[in-house]
Amino acid sequence: MAVAHCMVHQIPASSFMLPCMSPNETSVIPLTAGVVASGPGLHGEHGTAETNSLVLVAEESFLCCLWGETHANCSLYTAGMETKKFTSSEISSLAPQQTDLSWNIQCWTKGDLELFVCILKLSNKKSYLNGEFKINLLYVLSELSLEDMSTGSLKGNFMVTPCNCNGSDKYECHIPSLKLNYTYITWLNIINGVTLLQSPLMSVRPINIVKPEPPLNLRLEMTDKGQLKICWSNPVLTPYPLQYEVKFSGNATQNAWQVVEIVIETSLIIGNMLVGSSYLVQVRCKSLHGPGFWSDWSTPYNLNTEDVMYFPPKILTSVGSNVSFHCLYNDKNKMILSKKIVWWLNLAEEIPERQYTLVNDRVSRVTLFNLSATKPRGKFFYNALYCCNQNRECHHRYAELYVVDVNINITCETDGYLTKMTCRWSANTNTLLVGSSLQLKYYRNSIYCSDFPSIPPKSEAKECHLQRNHYYECTFQPIFLLSGYTLWIEIKHQLGTLESPPTCVIPADVVKPFPPSNVKAEITKNVGLLNVNWTNPAFPNSDLKFQIRYSVNREEILWEIFEVSNAPTRSVMIKVLDLCVVYIVQVRCSGLDGLGYWSDWSKPAYTIVQDIQAPLRGPEFWRVINEDPIRKQKNVTLVWKPLMKNYSLCSVCGYIVKHHTSENITWTEYVTNGTTYTYPWTEDADTITILAVNSVGASSMNFNLTLSQQMSTVNIVQSLSAYPVNSSCVILTWTLSPQMYVITSFVIEWKNLNEEEQMKWIQVAPNISKYYIYDHFILIEKYQFSLYPISPEGVGNPKTTDEFIKDRSEKRNDAGLYVILPIVISSFVLLLGTLLISQQRMKKLFWEDVPNPKNCSWAQGVNFQKRMDIL
DSSP, X not given: XXXXXXXXXXXXXXXXXXXXXXXXXXXXXXXXXXXXXXXSSSOOTTOOOSOOBOOBEXXXXXXXXXXXXXXXXXXXXXXXXXXXXXXXXXXXXXXGGGOSEEEEEEEEEOTTSSXXXXXXXXXXXXXXXXXXXXXXXXXXXXXXXXXXXXXXXXXXXXXXXXXXXXSTTEEEEEEEXXXXXXEEEEEEEEEETTEEEEOOEEEEOGGGGBOOOOOEEEEEEEOTTSOEEEEEEOOTTOOSOEEEEEEXXXXXXXXXXXXXXXXXXXXXXXXTTTTTOOOXXXXXXXXSSSSOOOOOOOOOEEOXXXXXXXXXXEEEEETTOOEEEEEEEEETTEEOOGGGOEEEETTTEEOOGGGEEEOSXXXXXXXXXXXXXXXXXXXXXXXXXXXXXXXXXXXXXXXXXXXXXXXXXXXXXXXXXXXXXXXXXXXXTTTSOTTOEEEEEXXXXXXXXXXXXXXXXXXXXXXXXXXXXXXXXXXXXXXOTTSOXXXXXXXXXXXXXXXXXXXXXXXXXXXXXXOOEEEEEEEOTTTOOEEEEEEOOSSOOSOEEEEXXXXXXXXXXXXXXXXXXXXXXXXXXXXXXXXXXXXXXXXXXXXXXXXXXXXXXXXXXXXXXXXXXXXXXXXXXXXXXXXXXXXXEEEEEEEEOOOOHHHHTTOOOEEEEEEEETTSOEEEEEEOSSSEEEEXXXXXXXXXXXXXXXXXXXXXXXXXXXXXXXXXXXXXXXXXXXXXXXXXXXXXXXXXXXOSOOOOEEEEEEEETTTTOOOEEEEEOTTOSEEEEESOOOTTSOEEEEEEEEETTEEOBOEEEOSOOOOGGGGTTOHHHHHHHHHHHHHHHHHHHHHHHXXXXXHHHHTTXXXXXXXXXXXXXXXXXXXXXXX
């Protein structure tokens, strides 16, 4: 059933009276003129407010709705009476003595828009109503208008909130968690003992009775034209425009307030009329359009002007910006003209006059350009600007300038799955003011980034967390790969808010792929190249470029980088110098277009040392001949040095000793372990070749040595000398006899004759006659040096020496002599020149006072060269 005859009182944006009377006094029931007796629905907007009171009656004669267990009945007093609108005379007939009690009620929505408050204050009551009252506020809310409501929608849906007593006969009711644009239907239940009274229905939209918070941050500022103005800030969470009422008081001790003006701006120009005076100012506000309450008055602000006033008194700005300060100088109640004002920075630097502007006769303005970051001076983190007179007399008050470097680098990267973007940034806390808070702000464009990103009017905040590396990190998930994210850092401080230069990032352009997987590395056989292959990451699907870093696996890793622009086969061959070592290899990838980041390096892969080719050559070897006079037999022991890896490629599993005699007999012996081989020498001539063998094959390039009984008696070396340089080097020189043999090489043997140590040998080139032997020599010991000439015909007879040559004349071949001799000669020449110069200076010093006979009369005629005897 539509609520057609229920009369509802519209709660006004002001206080109203609620009179109550006993159930037996029912002849006349005055109603507020705002109550509608008949109409299209449940509302009261068509009434006229001729009186501002509302009758509260007993429940059994409730004028609007009686609630039963099965139905809700709307009637006026009795079911048989028709609904009527009462006239003014009927309303006025209710005498004060007819009411049992009256309530003064005021309801409003608090400025935080979260709480509906009703204050009930008892104004009078009959003596028989003793004891405390128990009051409940019942309400139903609906997003429908009053015309569309029905009693069925109200029945059983009401909620109850108790009203608390806050002193003598004063009660406060709250409805929390408001929905501002919904309609609230409310009524009051008042219980006193056994008496139950219920108010008529009342309706309200919370948005229409908001009581805002008072304006904040009252302050004195100056316009560009040098006019003073009082400014304030809006209360927070105000959902509509406001109007403001400003009042002044010229005496702080008296409550003589004068309302100056109602304005819609958050400032009021007061000019210079208050300069030199003491005033208090307060501001309050209310909704500019529609109903609502005035807020409380703001905290009084003292307009007491000082001798020197700066506008603004403090400025927080960023590096590279330009700022201006205004100054109003009143020296001992005498205003200093603006043309006589000079500005100083930190009392150490006078600001050039070209940066001054005469705003008017009283106000001077200075502008500072392209500011640098403020350097802390002890406990001060600002620059001080002083307004002084022409006599350079500065007042102790100053303006403070804080300049902060807000160039914060923000970097972002999109993960390999292309599902989230992580942004990082770091702020230098040494350059930020104490008490600053930083927050990442962003705005997502549709599909692009501007060439010159700017901070948009709308933005969102992103929560970032400080990491151990002193970087802040925040994550965007999900992301739009082709959207442009404009990012900047907002720095908040009590002096103001600064913003870092914005940067724009497209997630698709900052992808950091996952590293390649399944990386394998090996040295290829026969070719001897480092072969690296891998599996590409699943994302992104675009073309990739790769970097391969490799190094010999040792304690100190020295990486080499090899880059591949595109590798469709996902493998690459790299030429390396050493084929017989273990290599450590890693791979990473990045977009071929150059956008985004390199991935992390893959897990390392290691090569295995294995034979690549047959050894490049066989070992160098020598023979040691031992004669057995008892058996009349010569034994030859072949000795060789282990083959280096760069020749063995990469290991040697054995050696093949090949013999070829002068009778053209050939045989071989296989040596698996060791580097020596002994056999009896029974032939006149025996040519020996030693081959190195690994898993791939035998060496093809080898050394030959012919042992010949006849050649061993041929003297080819004429002389051999040994010169000790120091304990680690001996010079061996030799001369050859004229001979017809072609020398292919020499073999030098040496050993310490005083100790039983193994003989050492080395093979040297055939075209030299001097060789430096590096070893540990004890110069007081006796050594034997032997030189064997090697030719294709065999090994010649050696030349042997067992003593060092120590004569000075025989050491002139020593290279050290050619270094020392020029030094000695140069020193001698320098010393001789110094003596000649000293002699000339001494002669001048001692003969300076000898008189010139031409200038002295007494000396004329005296022969200074003739010896004169002193009598």
